[in-house]
Amino acid sequence: MKWTQDMKKLIAGNWKMNMNTESAKAFDQAMAKVDEKIVEWLICPPYPYIQHITNTKRGAQDCSAYYSGAFTGEVSASMLADIQCDYCIVGHSERRAEAHCETSDIVRQKAQLVIDNGMTAIVCVGETLEEREEGKAFDIVEGQLLKSIPNDTRPDNCVIAYEPVWAIGTGKAATSCDVSNMHNYIREILKSNVADGEEMRILYGGSVKPDNAAELLNIDNVDGALIGGASLKAEDFIAIGKAVES
Ligand code: 13P
Numbered sequence: 001m002k003w004t005q006d007m008k009k010l011i012a013g014n015w016k017m018n019m020n021t022e023s024a025k026a027f028d029q030a031m032a033k034v035d036e037k038i039v040e041w042l043i044c045p046p047y048p049y050i051q052h053i054t055n056t057k058r059g060a061q062d063c064s065a066y067y068s069g070a071f072t073g074e075v076s077a078s079m080l081a082d083i084q085c086d087y088c089i090v091g092h093s094e095r096r097a098e099a100h101c102e103t104s105d106i107v108r109q110k111a112q113l114v115i116d117n118g119m120t121a122i123v124c125v126g127e128t129l130e131e132r133e134e135g136k137a138f139d140i141v142e143g144q145l146l147k148s149i150p151n152d153t154r155p156d157n158c159v160i161a162y163e164p165v166w167a168i169g170t171g172k173a174a175t176s177c178d179v180s181n182m183h184n185y186i187r188e189i190l191k192s193n194v195a196d197g198e199e200m201r202i203l204y205g206g207s208v209k210p211d212n213a214a215e216l217l218n219i220d221n222v223d224g225a226l227i228g229g230a231s232l233k234a235e236d237f238i239a240i241g242k243a244v245e246s
Contacts, residue, residue: 007040007155007201007223008036008038008039009038009039009040009217009223010039010042010201010223010224010225011042011225011227011237011241012042012044012059012087012161012203012224012225012231013042013043013227013231013232014044014061014092014205014227015044015045015231016094016228017046018046019045019046019049020049021048021049024045024049025052026234027234028043028052028053028054028055029055030234030235031056031234031238034056034238034241038244038245039241039244040057041056041241042056042057042086043056043058043059044058044061044087044088045058047060047075050080050083050085051083057086058084058085059086059087059119059122060087060088060089062088062090062095063075063076063077063088063114064077064110064113065109065110065113077113077114077117077119080114080117080119081117085119086119086120087119087121088110088114088119088120088121088122089122089124089161090107090110090111090114090123091107091110091111091123091124091125091144092163093124093165094168097165104144104147107123107144108147108148108150111123111148111149111158112150115150115158119157120156120157120158120159121153121159122158122203123145123148123149125144125145125148125160125186126141126163126164126168126205126206127141127164127165128140128165129166132164132166137164137182138182138185141162141182142189145189145190149193153195153200154195154196154200155196155199155201158200159200159202159203159223159224160186160190161202161203161205161226162179162205163206163226164178166206167206168205168206168207168228169207169228169229170206173206173208173209173212173216174204174206176215176216176219179222180220180221183202183219183220183221183222184220186202187202187221190202201223202221202222202223203222203223203224203225204216204222204224204225204226205226205227205228208225208226209236209240210230210236210239210243213243213244214243217240217243225240227240
């Protein structure tokens with residue numbers, strides 16, 4: 001991908017552990033006619049359904065931190081590149097959390113492998129409710145960000161997704177003010193630490209729906225959205241992307 005100044009907003013769906021062959025194919029068909037002039041569309045299905053995505057960019061939700069070998073159950077970044085994935089999410093809070101305990105060091109190793117295999121890493125960061133209530137949200141996000149992005153990160157091989165854990169799947173998106181403050185903060189960190197950091201896309205994720213999309217997507221430094229629940233219905237997902245035009 002060649003980086004251009006007018007990089008479109010990225011509307012990315014994270015299906016998590018949902019959908020099946022039939023619904024994945026039907027979703028892909030519904031995406032056949034979407035307008036790609038203003039929005040870059042991306043779907044990240046569970047591994048078995050990735051290749052059913054033919055009408056938008058395709059991505060994975062995770063990859064192994066290892067190159068190849070005896071890692072039962074893992075899927076490598078090179079395998080994802082082999083099936084023409086454009087993007088791979090790394091460090092989602094559901095993987096940083098207790099069930100998988102991924103540290104920022106592991107997230108950085110994964111992001112590096114994604115980049116080394118010619119794909120774009122979507123590096124997720126975000127604080128828990130407890131951390132926010134303790135006034136630590138900015139420190140937590142800064143720490144995760146600086147430890148999770150590889151040294152050779154650039155706007156054309158990495159996207160940041162700010163997903164406050166308390167807004168994920170709760171139906172309660174962060175307020176415009178909270179989103180704006182955090183995205184501006186992340187922008188400053190990127191400007192100081194990443195080549196061309198002012199151009200790296202920063203997505204917001206957490207209860208993005210058709211009815212709040214226009215407000216969230218029009219905030220400065222919000223360069224797209226990472227969508228969970230509302231990405232399971234093509235109609236809702238497309239409505240979110242269309243909100244970019246409004
Ligand atoms: P929801 O849109 O369901 O809140 O999920 C957000 C998310 O985790 C996307 O990665």
